[in-house]
Amino acid sequence: MPAESVLDTPLEEVLSGRLPARLAAELSLTTVGELLDHTPRRWVERGELTPIAALPVDAEVTVVARVESVGTRRMRSRAGFIVDVTVADPSVEGVAGASLSMAFFNGHDAKRRLAPGVTAMFQGRTTLYRGAVTLNNPDFALLDDDVAPGEVDVRPVPLYRATGKLPSWTVRSAVARVLADVDLDAVPELLTPSIRERAARVLDLPAPLPSTADAYRSLHAPEDLAQTGPARTALALREALVAQAALAWRRARERERAAVARPRLAGGLLDALDARLPFALTPGQVAVGEELAAELAGTAPMSRLLQGDVGAGKTLVALRAMLQAVDAGGQAALVAPTEVLAAQHHRALLALLGPLARDAGILSSAAGEGPAVDVVLVTGSQRTPARREALLKLASGQAGIAVGTHALLSEKVAFADLALAVVDEQHRFGVDQREALRRANPGTHLLVMSATPIPRSVAMTVFGDLDLSVLEGLPSGRQPVATHVARMAHGPRVIARVWEVIAEHVAAGHQAFVVCPRIDPDDADPGHANVEEMAPRLRALPGLAGLRIGTVHGRMDQAEQDAAMRAFAAGELDVLVATTVVEVGVDVPNATVMAVLDADDFGLSTLHQLRGRVGRGPGAAICLLATRLPDGHPSLRRLEVLEATQDGMRIAQADLAQRGVGDVLGAAQSGLASGLTHVDVLADAPLIALAADVVADVMAAGDGLSAHPALAAEVTRWEAEHLTAADYLEKG
Known part of the structure; x- marks a missing residue:
């Protein structure tokens, strides 16, 4: 096990009482690092008030406002009293000022601490009462509670993502205790002076980035708002470095495995397919085809992501690669996430191959003179005789191409010589299934096809262990x-x-x-x-x-x-x-x-x-x-x-921005990206590229990550402490 970092310190060792349990239950925060990475969603300057007129209904809100009036009245239906508090804000930037009424039932604390002129933060769920927005029994904290008598505090106040049972200021007090009691300067520093200077140059920053310790301090307790931007950038770059280093390390290890070279052979199935196509390949298909052909001819296993817009012709590109593998004596598998899609791919391949295919099922074609390949379909719901026949053909090597679902990755499916696996992601096919195929067939070339154009920064982070090919253009005949x-x-x-x-x-x-x-x-x-x-x-x-x-x-x-x-x-x-x-x-x-x-x-x-x-x-x-x-x-x-x-890349960017990487690509496919806390895979594209370049230089300068020992140690620690993300990386 790697040496623990100060960031791994359990919160029970720093915080007292029930607070560690509340943080774990409400926000899943259990360590110092997890709490510090729970960064403020915004900061409020002391004179800044929340525009009350813009508050949504039926939403958990945090309001910073000035108390206008406080009154007490008895409950009519039962014993006790209600404290009525009205807060208000002035007109700000075109938003009209408004007031907000609050009711505290038996509100002894509100009666004692709230008074006209006091500025406080209130947190609760908004409701409608007689047509007006109101808060009932909100949690509150006075902004002047943490200021010594006679002093004026002008520092911004951090507001944290919170829950109804754990208000923002409770998180704030926990962070303040950690900042005071934990030696953040002991956090391993990944941003060396040269990396910070390089970042300032590449990202066009006015000054070098702060250290990791100073970045945490500036995010959670800034002297002024200007400190928060560089602090967030520093932590995002640190996180991107670890992610890119882990991916690069794994890709290097994958390339150390030996693969059988599958060079293109003249006069085989691939030549026959090209000769029978009723249309010319697009320039994009030719370019990507040559890229795949060169890698298949090598002895290092190909690991490549092929992405292109809807209708760009990815299936034909994949089929040509599969035929090259079959011509060279190997087998190829096309794996789809559902049986419906597997059957559709099976039909599509048979239609493209025509007389070059032999198949015992639907759309069967009688092979003519010349080369032909057996194409079998393997799914979980197949009748036993058909499935048994397909499996025998794969095990004996009689079948050159298999199409199926994850059933193809079962231990019961044996290939005579699987040369190429093509995985059709379609947003749903997880990284676990990909790795299962690789482990069962070491040295197999892998081609992953994405049904959605993916911005480069996302591809680098989610599929960072795969080389990227982009299929440009659309086949002739496609209409807008x-x-x-x-x-x-x-x-x-x-x-x-x-x-x-x-x-x-x-x-x-x-x-x-x-x-x-x-x-x-x-x-x-x-x-x-x-x-x-x-x-x-x-x-x-x-x-x-x-x-x-x-x-x-x-x-x-x-x-x-x-x-x-x-x-x-x-x-x-x-x-x-x-x-x-x-x-x-x-x-x-x-x-x-x-x-x-x-x-x-x-x-x-x-x-x-x-x-x-x-x-x-x-x-x-x-x-x-x-x-x-x-x-x-x-x-x-x-x-x-x-x-x-109709630009697929613009649509993909909009979809990712609105729904998030996990929703668009699927949780199984975005285990790493959805676990990032500081990096925004869209907005931080230049930063991700910088991290990848830095890691590439580190890898080139020594064996693995040895040229940056702190980064190597952090990758090992990160994998050990984030098992889910590590599993995704290992199986990417």
Whole structure:
């Protein structure tokens, strides 16, 4: 075990009474480091008051205000008294001044300590009483309580994220005790003088960053607000250094494993595929293809993230890499997070390969003259005979390509010689499954495909152990998709127009998707769109009379889903009512309308993926995002982003900014990023890049991290003390 840092000191050794238990129960803070990393959400200068007029209703708030009046009255229904307190603020920056009434039931402390003219912080949940915002029994603290008599304290007051049972000033008092009693100068210093000077130069700072100890002091007890910015930057850079160093260390260890070289062979399956494609590869596909081909030909295992916008052609790039591996005598696996997606990928590969594929299942093709490859599907719900046959083909080496879910990673699945694993993330496939495949097949080349364009700073932090390839451009024939938000709050004519657009496109010989957020009705919200009710409702509409309307959702068994998808792709259905099972892998060039109902239920990245299901053929395509939200609702801004742009990177940045990395990529995929306390993976992009450059220089200067012993020790300590994050890193 590594030597403990002062930051690992349990709070029980520093704080007395029940406070350590309260901090652990309410905020999950158990060590000195965790408490110090619980940094203020903002600072209040002594003369600054909270704009009362802007307070939300039914929200936990912290109000800094001046007491205007204090009165006492007896309760009518039972014994006791109520202390009525009114606080107020002046007009500030265009926000009108307002007053706020508070009621303290049997409020002995309020009666004793609150008086007109006193400035205090109040914390509680706002409610409405006779049409006005009020606070009942709020916690409070006088701002002058910590000032010695005769002194004037002008220092900013930190406000912390708190809970109803643990107010901000209780956290503040705990931090003050830690700052007074713990030797922060003993914290291992990772920001050497040269790194601080480099940061000032690269980040264009007016002065070098403070030390770690001074950064903590300046964040929690600043002399003035100007100290807080450099302090936060210093702690963020320290955190980024540890994260990037841990990732780099692991990537270096992964590259030490030996892999069998799989060079491209002339006259094989890859050449045959390229010869039969009815279109030319895009420049982006050619460039990334050459990058992957070079790595597959090497003896160090490839670990690469392939990202590209919706419809950029990632599947074809992955198939070409898999065929290179098969041509060289190995096998390839394509792993998807769900059985629906695995089946869709299986169909897509068979369609691309045509006569080059041999398959005993759906869309079977009889191989013609020349090379051919067995492509098998392996899922958990397969019938036993089909699954047994697929597994035997993999174990014997007869099958060159396997497509499946995490069932492929089971100990019961043995490959004769797995050369390349392609993992289709689609936001849901976790790092644990990736590592399981690597451990079962040491030296296997790994290609991870991201369904969402990921800003570089996020990719460096979440997938930092993977090299990054960006697939630029879109294949020829892809059409822009006109996108409109259908505001149903404007009246019934809005949704009626959605159905009219579908009818018009079908009358012109095209097809439409209608996507619902739910499969069946929800008693809690009976108006919410669901597949079970929507399909018969559409069939009953006069404007859609006679249309062939089918359904597909995740609770249907695999055969039913496959049948519905095939019928739609074959033009046997005019409208497909579905859940997000159609988000990826569905290629129907004749589909020109995508209507998403209750679109505000979905994230931006999901909506962008859904929109990518249309515009794949020559017909003009349209995406209609129907919502019941009223004008002015903040969630409408998300939908307006899609209305304004088709740039996947801009959409991904907006989605990450609004929902956070964990929500967008999934907790399993963002274990490291969601555990960062000081680094904002979007706003701190230059800082993350700087940390990566510093770590690269350290790695180049010595064996591993030996050129920076303090950083090496901190990485080891950090992994040992943050087991969950370390697991994610190890399995990234």
